[in-house]
Amino acid sequence: MSQTMTNPSEAGTDSAAGVLLPRTPNREKLMQVLIPIAALLLAVLGWHLLVTINNIPRYILPGPVDVAIALFTDSASLWPALLVTVRITFMALAIALIGGVGLAILLVQSRILELALFPFAVVLQVTPMIAIAPLLLIYAPDTQTALLICAFIVAFFPILSNMAQGLKSVDHNLLNLFELYGASGWQTLIYLKIPASMPYFMAGLRIGGGLSLIAAVVAEFAAGSAGQGSGLAFRLLESQYRMNLPRLFVCLIMLCGTGIAIFGLTSLISWLTLHRWHESAIRREN
C-alpha cells in the first residue's frame, strides 16, 4: 500500500527514474510478506483488546503483553526443556527415516516379506500411540527411551508407507529399459527406484517431521506423571498445575516455533531435491 507513494519522489530526484520499471513482481513479493504479518499483528491486537476490555484475569487468559514479559523472563529457564524435546524429536525422526526407508526397500524387494510384515504394520499403525505409552514406560530402561520409541513409532509409518508407494510407482517403461540393458537389482534400485520415489519420500518426510514433534509432546504428557519429565511438554503441564498461564503460553510459542522450524527445514530439503525436475516444486507459468 505504502510503497506506491514513494514512486513520485523517486522520479523527482532522479530523471532516469522517469521510466518506471514494472512494479508488479516486487509488489507481489512485498504483499506476500506484508499481508500475513499484518494479519498476525491484527490477531494479537484483537487478543489484547479482548483481554483488557473484558478485564479477564491473568490466570485465565493472559494478554500478549503478559506473555511477552514471561517470554523475556522465563525463556532462559525453558531452553534446556526445549532442547530435550527437540533432541527427542530429531532422534526419533532420524531413526524413523533410516528404519522407514530401509524397511520400504526390503518390502518392495521381497513379496513374501511384504506379506509377512503386513499385519504387524497395520496393527502398529492403527493402535493409537498414546495407548502404548504406559507399556513402553514400564519396559523401556528410562523415560527418555520410552519417549523416543513413542515418537519413532508415529513418525515411522508415514515415511514407510510413502517410500514403499514411491518405490512401487516407477514408470514401467523405465523398468523395461533397465531390464533391456541388463541392469542388476542394485543398479535398478539406486539409479531408478530411489530417485523415482523421491517426491513420495519428501511427502513422508514432511508428514513424519511434523508428527515426530507432536508425538514427542504427547508422549511427554503420558510420561509426565511417571518420571523426571524435563521436556517442554512437561513444563507446560507444570505451568498449568501452578496456574502460571503466561509461562504456559511461552511453552506453546516455543513448541510452535520448533514446529515451524521443522516444517521449514523439511520443506527446504524437499525443494532442494525436487526443484529441478518435479512438478510439485515448479512454479506454473501461463
Next chain:
Amino acid sequence: MTDIAVSTTRGVASDAARRSVVSMRDVSKVFSNGTLALKGMSLDVQAGEFISLLGPSGCGKSTALRIIAGLGAPSSGSIDWPSSKINAKGLPDGDVGFVFQDPTLMPWATVYDNVYLPLKLRGISKAAAREAIMDNLAAVGLADFTASYPRELSGGMRMRVSIARAMVTRPKLLLMDEPFAALDEITRQKLNDDVLRLWQQHGVTVIFVTHSVYESAYLSSRIVVMRARPGQVFADMEIAQPAERDQAYRVSEGYRQTCQDVSDALQRAIGAAETH
C-alpha cells in the same frame, strides 16, 4: 550416404540364415488375463533392413517388438538373435536399442545423464562415455542441451534424446514402438528423416512399429502388415526405395503407389480380422 544401396535388400536375402539379426519361429503369446496377443508368428529380419510392423491396434505388433527385445518370453515358439552374443539370461547382450512410444526419460536426470544411462549400467565411466554421448546428442541436434532437464524440452526434443540414448550403445538392432505417434505432423516428418539418416549412416537394423501407412511407406525397406484377433503376419512386402528421400519424394508417384499398395494390404488385414 548414397553409396548405401537401399533398394538392394533383396540381394541380401539369399544368405538370410547367416545374416539374420532376429528370427521368430511360430511365436505365440498369451497374456495372464487370457488374451491371445500373438498366434504362430514367424519373422526373419536381415541385417540392414528397415522393417515396419504395420497394423490396426490390437494386432500384437508392440507385443512382437517386446518379444524381439527380450522383454517377456513367448508363450510358445522360439525367438533367436543369430548374430548377437547371448548373455546368461538368454537375451542378446547390449545389441538392442529400444525407443518407446513415450520418450521414457528419467525426469530427475539431465539430457546428458539420460543418454549416459545405458553406458553407466555397463560400468563405463562418465569420462570414457563422453565422446559417445556427445556424438549421439550431436547426431540428433541436441549438443547444446546437455544440461537441460526433460521437462524443459519439447515433445520432439525429448524423443530425440530417447533416440540418442537408444543409439549410444551402437546397437545392431533398433526397435521403435510407435515412437512418433504423439507428435505433430511437422515434428514427425523431421524425426522420420532423422531416423532414416541414422539408419543409413550407421547401418543399424530398424524394426519400426506404426499404424501410419504413410510413415511406413516413407521409411521402410520392408513392411510387415499384421492382422488382429489373433495377431499374425498378414502380408510381407518388400519396398523398393530410393536412397535419398526428401520432400520431393513425399509427393512423387512412386511414393503414392507404395502408399496405395500398403493401404490396400492394411484394409484386407482389417477385413480378415472382422470376418473371423
